[in-house]
Amino acid sequence: MSAPPVQAPPAAELELARVREQIERIDRSIVQLVAERVRLARELVPVKGALGMPTLDPPREAAVVRRASALARDAGVPEEDVRYVFWHLVGLCRRVQMMEDE
Numbered sequence: 001m002s003a004p005p006v007q008a009p010p011a012a013e014l015e016l017a018r019v020r021e022q023i024e025r026i027d028r029s030i031v032q033l034v035a036e037r038v039r040l041a042r043e044l045v046p047v048k049g050a051l052g053m054p055t056l057d058p059p060r061e062a063a064v065v066r067r068a069s070a071l072a073r074d075a076g077v078p079e080e081d082v083r084y085v086f087w088h089l090v091g092l093c094r095r096v097q098m099m100e101d102e
Contacts, residue, residue, distance in 0.1 A: 041093035045100040
């Protein structure tokens, strides 16, 4: 037999709802920022073309990830996890640019 569930105090439930609402607000902001980054990546395609630059720039991509890693270190966030996220973000923008370049 299991013990009956413990009833959380109302203040704890309110705090849980408050924090979850903040997390959801941040999630919306993150998605909006990703969308903005993708839009800007699309804008780069004709600019790079006009400059005779290749669409893909692996050294630049690596520099972006290194910069994000340093920012993560400064913010006290695990660098490896931030690098993982940024490599995926860079990959997303790369795919968008390649589609625009076709």
